[in-house]
Amino acid sequence: MASVPKRHTYSGNVVTDRNHHSVQKTNDILHPIRKNQRKHATFGPYIVGSTLGEGEFGKVKLGWTKAFSPNEVPKQVAIKLIRRDSIKKDADKEVKIYREINALKHLTHPNIIYLEEVLQNSKYIGIVLEFVSGGEFYKYIQRKRRLKESSACRLFAQLISGVDYMHSKGLVHRDLKLENLLLDKHENLVITDFGFVNEFFEDNELMRTSCGSPCYAAPELVVSTKAYEARKADVWSCGVILYAMLAGYLPWDDDHENPTGDDIARLYQYITQTPLKFPEYITPVPRDLLRRILVPNPRRRVSVRAIQRHEWLKPHHAFLSIQPNYWDEQLRKERPQLSTRGDVGRHTTYSSPTSPDPKSRDRNSLIIESTMEQSRVSPQPLASRSASSTDDSSLILNNAKMNEKELRVVGEHPSDSTKYVRDIKNSPSPIEQTTARHSSKGKKHTSVAGLVTIPGSPTTVRTRDILSEPIGQVSDPGQKAFTQEEFHRIGNYHVPRSRPRPTSYYPGLSRNNADNSLMDIPVNKLGATGRSSDSKNLDRLYNPEGKSLNAVHDSTKATISNNAIMLLSEGPAAKTSPVDYHHAIGDLNAGDQPTTEAIVKMNEDLAYKAAESGSPREKIDPENDSMISTKKEPNASTDDEGMETQPENVSRSSKKSDASLNKENKKNYDRKRFSFMSLYSSLNGSRSTVESRNSKGNSVAVSSRNPSGQSNKTGSKIAQQQSGTISDNSVLKVPNPDTNANDGGKRNETNDNAEDRNPGRSVRASVMISTLREDGNTWSGEGHNVDAQTSTARKVLNFFKRRSMRV
Numbered sequence: 103m104a105s106v107p108k109r110h111t112y113s114g115n116v117v118t119d120r121n122h123h124s125v126q127k128t129n130d131i132l133h134p135i136r137k138n139q140r141k142h143a144t145f146g147p148y149i150v151g152s153t154l155g156e157g158e159f160g161k162v163k164l165g166w167t168k169a170f171s172p173n174e175v176p177k178q179v180a181i182k183l184i185r186r187d188s189i190k191k192d193a194d195k196e197v198k199i200y201r202e203i204n205a206l207k208h209l210t211h212p213n214i215i216y217l218e219e220v221l222q223n224s225k226y227i228g229i230v231l232e233f234v235s236g237g238e239f240y241k242y243i244q245r246k247r248r249l250k251e252s253s254a255c256r257l258f259a260q261l262i263s264g265v266d267y268m269h270s271k272g273l274v275h276r277d278l279k280l281e282n283l284l285l286d287k288h289e290n291l292v293i294t295d296f297g298f299v300n301e302f303f304e305d306n307e308l309m310r311t312s313c314g315s316p317c318y319a320a321p322e323l324v325v326s327t328k329a330y331e332a333r334k335a336d337v338w339s340c341g342v343i344l345y346a347m348l349a350g351y352l353p354w355d356d357d358h359e360n361p362t363g364d365d366i367a368r369l370y371q372y373i374t375q376t377p378l379k380f381p382e383y384i385t386p387v388p389r390d391l392l393r394r395i396l397v398p399n400p401r402r403r404v405s406v407r408a409i410q411r412h413e414w415l416k417p418h419h420a421f422l423s424i425q426p427n428y429w430d431e432q433l434r435k436e437r438p439q440l441s442t443r444g445d446v447g448r449h450t451t452y453s454s455p456t457s458p459d460p461k462s463r464d465r466n467s468l469i470i471e472s473t474m475e476q477s478r479v480s481p482q483p484l485a486s487r488s489a490s491s492t493d494d495s496s497l498i499l500n501n502a503k504m505n506e507k508e509l510r511v512v513g514e515h516p517s518d519s520t521k522y523v524r525d526i527k528n529s530p531s532p533i534e535q536t537t538a539r540h541s542s543k544g545k546k547h548t549s550v551a552g553l554v555t556i557p558g559s560p561t562t563v564r565t566r567d568i569l570s571e572p573i574g575q576v577s578d579p580g581q582k583a584f585t586q587e588e589f590h591r592i593g594n595y596h597v598p599r600s601r602p603r604p605t606s607y608y609p610g611l612s613r614n615n616a617d618n619s620l621m622d623i624p625v626n627k628l629g630a631t632g633r634s635s636d637s638k639n640l641d642r643l644y645n646p647e648g649k650s651l652n653a654v655h656d657s658t659k660a661t662i663s664n665n666a667i668m669l670l671s672e673g674p675a676a677k678t679s680p681v682d683y684h685h686a687i688g689d690l691n692a693g694d695q696p697t698t699e700a701i702v703k704m705n706e707d708l709a710y711k712a713a714e715s716g717s718p719r720e721k722i723d724p725e726n727d728s729m730i731s732t733k734k735e736p737n738a739s740t741d742d743e744g745m746e747t748q749p750e751n752v753s754r755s756s757k758k759s760d761a762s763l764n765k766e767n768k769k770n771y772d773r774k775r776f777s778f779m780s781l782y783s784s785l786n787g788s789r790s791t792v793e794s795r796n797s798k799g800n801s802v803a804v805s806s807r808n809p810s811g812q813s814n815k816t817g818s819k820i821a822q823q824q825s826g827t828i829s830d831n832s833v834l835k836v837p838n839p840d841t842n843a844n845d846g847g848k849r850n851e852t853n854d855n856a857e858d859r860n861p862g863r864s865v866r867a868s869v870m871i872s873t874l875r876e877d878g879n880t881w882s883g884e885g886h887n888v889d890a891q892t893s894t895a896r897k898v899l900n901f902f903k904r905r906s907m908r909v
């Protein structure tokens with residue numbers, strides 16, 4: 103899709119010699135062990151491979167854990183390598199990085215990138231993320247030109263679910279765009295790049311910092327001098343993304359008078375004054391949704407919750423009805439000792455002494471608690487990939503039992519967190535063997551024991567998920583047990599046996615409270631496509647007693663997949679595993695069918711009504727999803743803030759011949775010129791100081807003051823690692839970037855007040871990073887100088903820095 107070029111928030115994805123890179127990348131992915139035998143740079147316990155991409159901060163590298171036998175399947179990760187000296191020079195960068203880390207450590211959602219851990223050596227900070235192998239979403243759309251409606255619907259539902267989840271955590275992304283979305287290998291959407299993330303609070307939720315990329319950023323970010331409601335800005339961006347998915351191009355890009363898009367203010371003028379138009383192939387139901395989202399006035403813009411209820415997303419209502427806290431509860435249920443007691447085992451427990459409340463401690467913790475060993479699962483023998491499903495599950499269960507032993511903690515008093523030790527003597531699990539190897543071999547890096555990972559790490563969930571009960575065992579007598587085979591063929595959401603992450607969702611599944619067993623919709627009740635034939639059937643299927651859909655699909659009924667099974671696909675072998683992933687995602691190439699009869703009927707009605715023009719168009723109520731207005735309004739109405747609500751005449755969607763349609767589409771594509779530009783977020787006021795601290799009081803890493811102006815003491819309480827493990831745990835604290843010089847004392851005052859009312863909120867922007875020791879082969883930049891080339895990306899970045907604007 104030539105029409106949606108990549109737009110960077112700051113800079114371009116400049117990779118020289120693309121072919122070489124892609125070949126190298128493929129080799130890395132398919133043959134990490136073979137690569138492992140060659141001399142590679144390492145970063146902590148990871149071998150560093152090819153460059154996956156490049157962003158503002160530097161390169162993102164493929165990494166994998168070291169394998170010590172040919173049978174071990176290394177775990178793949180993506181390591182965002184950031185030069186520490188570049189951070190010291192650039193306070194804004196520092197803010198972005200720690201924002202990202204702090205946000206990610208609180209987010210555990212299948213459609214949000216997992217933060218594995220954060221490491222650093224003398225030159226680099228490495229943000230270790232799960233490796234998402236499906237590629238960049240914008241490229242995916244480019245390849246397909248545009249998405250089938252059903253695919254767009256599924257992916258948009260995932261986007262909205264992720265956004266709703268982060269909003270429920272009090273976080274807003276503020277830079278949602280195609281370029282910040284990746285696909286996993288099952289073509290599930292993964293939201294990345296949380297550099298602009300910020301907190302909002304019910305009582306103080308308006309923000310002032312202009313963020314994002316112009317073509318995706320909500321108009322109020324630029325045209326209004328008022329503070330904006332950040333959640334609604336995320337909603338706008340989601341609308342632009344949905345439009346791009348369905349149309350194959352962005353709803354607004356350059357106008358003729360501003361062809362390069364250089365004049366950002368003008369671009370926004372264009373956006374707010376140009377009525378939203380749709381190509382004919384976007385059907386009325388998604389149009390209706392888009393019309394509700396892409397409303398310049400944020401107050402009239404639909405909310406995330408209302409989007410979730412919209413008719414177009416009906417096929418995914420069950421998934422969308424999963425409450426955000428479900429994902430957390432799932433973790434808490436399965437590893438409660440972590441949420442309240444801190445870590446166990448060889449990692450010393452890190453917990454914030456200043457936060458007695460576990461919840462607030464979690465949210466405000468200055469550190470990323472170390473749970474790596476619990477979550478780490480030993481590489482599985484390649485041979486096990488080809489084992490039967492029964493073998494697979496017994497293998498998992500065996501491992502699970504071992505892990506369970508390993509995870510068993512000694513000690514009872516929750517506050518006595520530092521005393522918990524893992525019962526490792528009786529657990530010769532592969533995990534321990536692996537880590538032991540790391541310990542003995544990686545003398546300088548001192549093994550994974552020094553790693554820092556997020557509390558509630560999803561990988562931990564995966565491990566723990568399988569502990570309670572054998573797969574297929576069902577505790578609810580009212581529900582039918584399902585076989586292994588059925589388990590992997592759940593309605594529309596067929597779950598590959600080896601999913602690496604709980605990305606799919608299973609409407610109608612229920613999970614027994616006490617265990618992880620899953621309930622299933624009997625497969626034979628679903629159509630050949632895996633979908634129920636119509637919405638009524640769907641409701642009946644999910645809701646035999648006629649309760650409301652949401653009531654039925656509450657958080658206790660809905661479920662994620664069995665994470666234990668997902669583990670099997672970790673590593674490159676999964677790439678070539680015979681699992682039919684198409685079952686998991688639906689056929690993306692399937693026809694652009696309306697998802698239910700109801701929609702078909704609606705479309706027909708609309709087509710009919712569209713023929714009748716003349717009567718005024720109904721006003722859209724953003725919160726009312728009672729359906730589509732079809733009446734025509736002669737002129738765009740102007741709302742109370744002078745922003746047009748951009749009515750769209752549905753009659754324009756009347757049928758045309760294919761030829762004229764194609765011609766018009768082509769014209770549309772041609773007309774669209776996409777500029778490469780970004781809006782630099784002005785964080786002028788960042789009072790970033792460089793201050794370092796570790797457990798011994800040594801100067802180690804970058805840190806800065808928290809918004810309350812006080813150096814938070816929490817991070818200084820770092821228990822000593824056991825001997826032979828890593829000891830430099832640096833506390834990084836950053837100021838609230840939204841408190842800036844432009845706002846002066848007034849803003850600070852507001853924040854201070856807010857801080858009084860909400861103590862501890864703003865200290866979230868602080869993290870702890872494990873410091874790596876280095877050896878000769880450690881990734882420290884030699885020969886890999888990220889900043890060595892003055893890339894186009896860098897030039898663009900500098901350009902936008904110079905043009906930095908603030909509203």
Ligand SMILES: Nc1ncnc2c1ncn2[C@@H]1O[C@H](COP(=O)(O)OP(=O)(O)OP(=O)(O)O)[C@@H](O)[C@H]1O
Nearest residue numbers: 110113154155156157158159162180231232233234
């Ligand atoms: N977890 C991941 N798995 C696979 N590839 C990744 C991952 N994270 C990043 N990449 C690749 O690296 C590229 C750059 O990453 P990312 O966008 O996060 O960097 P950035 O410095 O934040 O960029 P920018 O702010 O310019 O958008 C991505 O476009 C993607 O191709």
